[in-house]
Each structure stands twice: as structure tokens, then as C-alpha cells.
Amino acid sequence: MTSPQRGRPLGVAVIGHSFMGKAHSNAWRNVSAFYPDVPHTEQRVIVGRDHARVKAAAGRYGWQEAATSWQEVIERDDVDIVDICTPGHLHAEVAEAALAAGKHVLVEKPLANTVFECERLVEQAADARARGVFSMVGFNYRRVPALALARDLVSSGRIGVVREVRAAYLQDWLADAGAPMTWRLRKDEAGSGALGDLGSHVVDQVQFLLDDAVTTASGRLETFVESRPGSHGPEAVTVDDVAWAWLGTARGATVSMEVSRMAFGRKNGLSLEIFGAEGSISFHLESLNELVVDAGTGGTRVLVTEADHPYLEAWWPPGHVLGWDHTFTSQAADFLACIASGTPPQPSFADGLAVQRVLAAVEESAGTRGAQVDIAH
Numbered sequence: 263m264t265s266p267q268r269g270r271p272l273g274v275a276v277i278g279h280s281f282m283g284k285a286h287s288n289a290w291r292n293v294s295a296f297y298p299d300v301p302h303t304e305q306r307v308i309v310g311r312d313h314a315r316v317k318a319a320a321g322r323y324g325w326q327e328a329a330t331s332w333q334e335v336i337e338r339d340d341v342d343i344v345d346i347c348t349p350g351h352l353h354a355e356v357a358e359a360a361l362a363a364g365k366h367v368l369v370e371k372p373l374a375n376t377v378f379e380c381e382r383l384v385e386q387a388a389d390a391r392a393r394g395v396f397s398m399v400g401f402n403y404r405r406v407p408a409l410a411l412a413r414d415l416v417s418s419g420r421i422g423v424v425r426e427v428r429a430a431y432l433q434d435w436l437a438d439a440g441a442p443m444t445w446r447l448r449k450d451e452a453g454s455g456a457l458g459d460l461g462s463h464v465v466d467q468v469q470f471l472l473d474d475a476v477t478t479a480s481g482r483l484e485t486f487v488e489s490r491p492g493s494h495g496p497e498a499v500t501v502d503d504v505a506w507a508w509l510g511t512a513r514g515a516t517v518s519m520e521v522s523r524m525a526f527g528r529k530n531g532l533s534l535e536i537f538g539a540e541g542s543i544s545f546h547l548e549s550l551n552e553l554v555v556d557a558g559t560g561g562t563r564v565l566v567t568e569a570d571h572p573y574l575e576a577w578w579p580p581g582h583v584l585g586w587d588h589t590f591t592s593q594a595a596d597f598l599a600c601i602a603s604g605t606p607p608q609p610s611f612a613d614g615l616a617v618q619r620v621l622a623a624v625e626e627s628a629g630t631r632g633a634q635v636d637i638a639h
């Protein structure tokens with residue numbers, strides 16, 4: 263492992279500077295200020311393929327340097343943490359090399375594009391762990407205070423045994439058939455479409471909120487717009503636009519999941535509704551500071567901004583609401599706290615593999631007209 267000199271801040275490198283690279287950069291920029299008790303970090307270097315663009319990103323997001331070779335960056339002695347925000351097809355290769363170089367590794371979700379790659383990464387993470395090197399997957403919604411509170415309420419028995427979950431993650435940035443081609447619509451780069459991009463969040467949340475494992479899946483996938491304007495003319499879309507699934511959990515809950523990037527009017531609409539034998543909990547990301555909890559009482563809106571609610575102590579006084587970006591900062595803080603204390607961070611690569619197995623089962627089921635597929639964990 264890279265052994266930072268006593269007292270030296272941990273050097274961070276982020277690989278990728280687009281949407282997720284920007285979100286993670288903002289987290290690294292703020293984490294030492296808002297979470298002063300975790301190890302301090304420095305934004306050493308941001309990596310991208312295009313020199314001019316990555317240089318501009320370094321300037322805007324507060325990185326000391328810009329670089330175009332991730333292979334060189336992961337070998338640097340002044341880099342202790344590698345944060346991977348590339349398209350999915352590069353996750354496994356970069357993570358494997360970074361772990362081998364002794365760097366702590368944070369990988370943006372989904373962990374990788376295939377179950378096979380995830381299985382290898384789980385093994386490599388276990389070997390690295392034995393050398394004092396930590397790894398984590400960036401399912402940032404685990405750090406939404408309301409969702410962390412919802413998990414606590416479920417585990418404390420507030421709504422009784424969970425019977426049903428109704429989960430939808432709907433966006434509309436592809437609703438226009440003229441929206442241009444992007445790597446997110448190419449199977450060889452993204453792995454899948456709405457299923458991996460949005461369904462991975464849903465599956466992780468279900469397993470997190472219920473502290474349960476998804477063990478069966480039936481699915482259906484649709485690609486409504488089969489080609490889109492590319493830089494050299496029309497290009498085939500090779501992933502799903504919309505995915506539906508029925509999932510079953512080990513403890514007997516049933517989950518309906520719908521994920522779409524073509525749902526006109528829904529910008530970033532993640533809804534999670536949990537129905538138990540004694541009550542229910544509802545959450546909608548577009549009102550991310552709120553939960554509605556009904557424990558047989560007709561439903562109470564809870565504004566999740568109190569100092570004793572998860573993560574809130576680090577931020578603002580009650581009623582001063584948080585946003586989507588704060589989740590990435592809290593995620594970075596949790597990762598750093600685990601590195602400092604020697605506690606395995608969560609979600610682990612094993613959690614990332616568990617999600618990927620469910621996504622693969624949904625895809626397999628969709629290929630057999632929705633037949634139920636069993637998932638071994």
C-alpha cells in the first residue's frame with residue numbers, strides 16, 4: 263500500500279471529468295471542510311483523454327494537475343486514492359491496476375459491466391484488503407439522509423415485516439428521438455441502458471433499505487428508439503431504453519421496478535415506496551429531504567434535516583435542506599473514515615457484484631419472455 267507520511271493529506275486522483283467526474287470533484291473539494299474529522303485529502307490530479315478538456319476541468323474543479331494517462335497516474339507515490347468515473351467498460355481494468363498498485367479505490371456505479379468482471383474485482387479487492395488497501399462502490403444514494411433514515415426505520419421494525427416495494431427511476435433525457443448518441447447507448451461501453459444506469463441504483467437501494475438479498479428476477483427490456491444521430495450519421499442504439507422487473511427477496515418481499523430514460527416530464531425521479539405489515543415509507547428523490555412515514559397513522563411527513571438524522575450533523579441547521587451533490591461528499595467522507603479506522607467500506611465490491619447478478623438475471627429473463635431466473639449469491 264502507498265504509505266503516506268504521518269500527517270500528510272491523502273492524495274486523490276479522479277479518472278474521468280464528465281458528469282460523474284464533476285460530481286466527485288465537487289466532493290473531494292468539500293470533504294475536508296465539512297468532515298474535518300476524517301483524513302484530509304488533496305486534489306492531486308484529474309485524468310481524461312483530451313488534454314485541453316482535462317486541463318480546463320482541472321482549473322474549474324480545483325485539481326492541482328491534469329493528466330492524460332491513468333496508467334502513469336496510478337503509479338504515482340503522491341496518489342493514495344484512485345476514484346474511477348469513466349464509462350463502465352473501463353472500470354474493471356483501471357480498478358484492478360489501481361488495487362495492484364496499492365491504491366484505495368472508489369468506483370462509480372455500476373461496479374463493472376459484467377458479472378465476470380465483478381467477480382474478479384471482488385477477489386482482487388479481498389487480496390488488496392489483506393494488504394491494507396480499501397475499496398468501495400459509489401452508490402451515492404446510500405448517503406441521502408432520508409434514505410439512510412428509512413433503512414434505520416425498517417430495521418427497527420417501525421413498519422413491520424416488509425411485503426412490497428414499489429420502485430421507479432424515471433428520467434427523460436432520451437425521450438426525444440433526436441437526442442444524440444452517447445457512450446451510455448452503446449452496449450460495449452455502458453454494458454446496458456436504463457437497466458444498468460438506473461436499475462443498479464434501484465437494486466442497491468432495495469438491498470440496502472431492506473437489508474435483504476434479491477434472489478429471483480423476471481424482466482422485460484425495450485428499446486423504443488433504435489438509432490440516434492451520431493458524429494458520422496445515424497448510429498444503432500444497442501442497449502435498453504426502458505426496463506421492468508419483478509424481483510423477489512430472500513425474506514419474501516416482492517419488488518416491482520421500472521426504470522426509464524424516456525419518461526417525459528421526469529427529470530431524475532427515483533421513487534421508493536416500502537409497504538410493511540404495520541406501515542409504509544415513501545421517498546421521492548426530487549424532494550430528497552423528505553420521507554412520508556405511515557405507521558397506521560395516516561401518514562406523517564418527516565423533514566429529514568435534524569442534527570440527529572444521518573449525515574446532517576456535518577451540514578446545516580434544521581430546515582436548511584441538502585441536495586443531490588451533498589451525497590457525494592458524504593460518500594467520500596465515509597470512505598475516508600473507513601480507511602482511517604480500518605473498517606471495510608460499504609457498499610463493498612461484493613455489494614456491487616450482488617447488484618450486477620440481479621441486473622444480469624433481469625436481462626436473462628427478458629431474453630426468455632420474462633421467465634423467472636433464480637439468483638445465487
Ligand code: SOE
Pocket residue numbers: 281433459460530
Ligand atoms: C444518468 O442517467 C445519471 O447520471 C446516472 O448515471 C446517475 O447514476 C444518476 O445518479 C443520475 O443519472
